[in-house]
Amino acid sequence: MARNKIALIGAGNIGGTLALLAGLKEMGDVVLFDIMDGIPQGKALDLAEASPVEGFDAAMSGSKNYSAIKGADVIIVTAGVARKPGMSRDDLIGINTSVMKSVGEGIKKNAPKAFVICITNPLDVMVGILQKASGLPANKVVGMAGVLDSARFRYFLAEEFKVSVEDVTAFVLGGHGDTMVPLIRYSTVAGIPVPDLLKMGWSTKKRIADIVQRTRDGGAEIVGLLKTGSAFYAPASSAIVMAESYLKDKRRLLPAAAFCTGQYGVRNMYVGVPCIIGANGVEKIVEISLNAAEKKMLQKSIDAVQSLSKVAADIEKNAG
Numbered sequence: 579m580a581r582n583k584i585a586l587i588g589a590g591n592i593g594g595t596l597a598l599l600a601g602l603k604e605m606g607d608v609v610l611f612d613i614m615d616g617i618p619q620g621k622a623l624d625l626a627e628a629s630p631v632e633g634f635d636a637a638m639s640g641s642k643n644y645s646a647i648k649g650a651d652v653i654i655v656t657a658g659v660a661r662k663p664g665m666s667r668d669d670l671i672g673i674n675t676s677v678m679k680s681v682g683e684g685i686k687k688n689a690p691k692a693f694v695i696c697i698t699n700p701l702d703v704m705v706g707i708l709q710k711a712s713g714l715p716a717n718k719v720v721g722m723a724g725v726l727d728s729a730r731f732r733y734f735l736a737e738e739f740k741v742s743v744e745d746v747t748a749f750v751l752g753g754h755g756d757t758m759v760p761l762i763r764y765s766t767v768a769g770i771p772v773p774d775l776l777k778m779g780w781s782t783k784k785r786i787a788d789i790v791q792r793t794r795d796g797g798a799e800i801v802g803l804l805k806t807g808s809a810f811y812a813p814a815s816s817a818i819v820m821a822e823s824y825l826k827d828k829r830r831l832l833p834a835a836a837f838c839t840g841q842y843g844v845r846n847m848y849v850g851v852p853c854i855i856g857a858n859g860v861e862k863i864v865e866i867s868l869n870a871a872e873k874k875m876l877q878k879s880i881d882a883v884q885s886l887s888k889v890a891a892d893i894e895k896n897a898g
């Protein structure tokens with residue numbers, strides 16, 4: 579049986595890390611694509627030279643021609659620009675809108691059967707533009723943000739409770755921005771909900787509220803420390819679990835930016851929701867019941883994505 583083919587569009591910080599992880603996990607042969615000639619080829623060769631040491635069999639190649647992604651099973655898109663200190667994700671919208679259109683066209687011509695995971699920010703809006711430009715069905719194009727936001731929430735909760743990260747599950751809904759909605763009620767340690775842990779004296783409401791805020795600001799915290807770009811290790815790991823769920827038909831229930839057709843009151847728009855990812859891509863969006871406060875927070879987040887979509891639509895219109 580032929581190996582899977584993983585195409586990584588954008589060979590920057592996240593793209594390079596994705597290639598390393600895909601190689602180490604022997605997910606398939608990897609193609610790195612970038613407009614910066616030499617970068618994808620150089621990273622691919624460097625990674626190929628690591629393969630005898632690490633003992634993985636995966637071909638690594640780099641290209642600046644879209645024909646190299648032909649027949650890819652999974653495509654992960656990080657092409658575009660990342661944040662610098664003082665910038666919000668929304669500041670990237672102008673340049674990344676045109677990048678998503680060109681990437682979408684490249685996918686349409688070369689890999690129309692792929693499962694596509696978008697990481698480029700501002701995520702919820704960019705994944706919508708990418709899906710439209712690619713012409714792929716909405717269940718085959720998804721955005722990565724919820725797995726990362728939940729991972730940050732999980733890590734902070736594990737630190738607070740002094741337990742293994744393995745036993746902490748957490749949920750973050752909504753857009754990937756300052757209005758994202760970390761759901762305390764649906765977050766647990768080995769199945770024990772956080773509100774119960776509070777009753778058991780494991781933490782305080784104030785400390786959990788601070789963790790929620792730190793999760794919302796998780797991306798900015800890293801940008802502030804790195805100063806030259808944004809997070810890339812955890813974002814790459816997060817996209818890899820989504821790719822694995824598709825390739826291995828694992829049907830994992832993961833928060834991701836999926837195309838909603840009425841779920842959570844959202845129609846014809848991408849936003850972060852819990853969904854099942856299997857061999858058919860996004861197979862189901864799971865609607866969990868939310869209380870009034872959670873609904874209000876989610877609505878605020880949806881509104882923020884909606885108004886940013888309008889900005890992107892104006893940019894597209896002005897670009898002709």
Ligand code: A3D
Nearest residue numbers: 588589590591592613656657658659660697698699701813
């Ligand atoms: P970076 O290291 O700058 O890599 C981006 C790469 O894209 C560079 O190598 C560019 O040359 C390349 N590129 C630019 N334009 C094109 C194009 N038209 N076609 C192909 N390649 C192109 O950034 P990064 O890897 O750190 O981040 C990539 C994106 O992910 C940014 O938009 C970040 O904001 C975003 N990001 C999202 C999350 C989420 O959780 C959603 C987290 C972290 C970063």
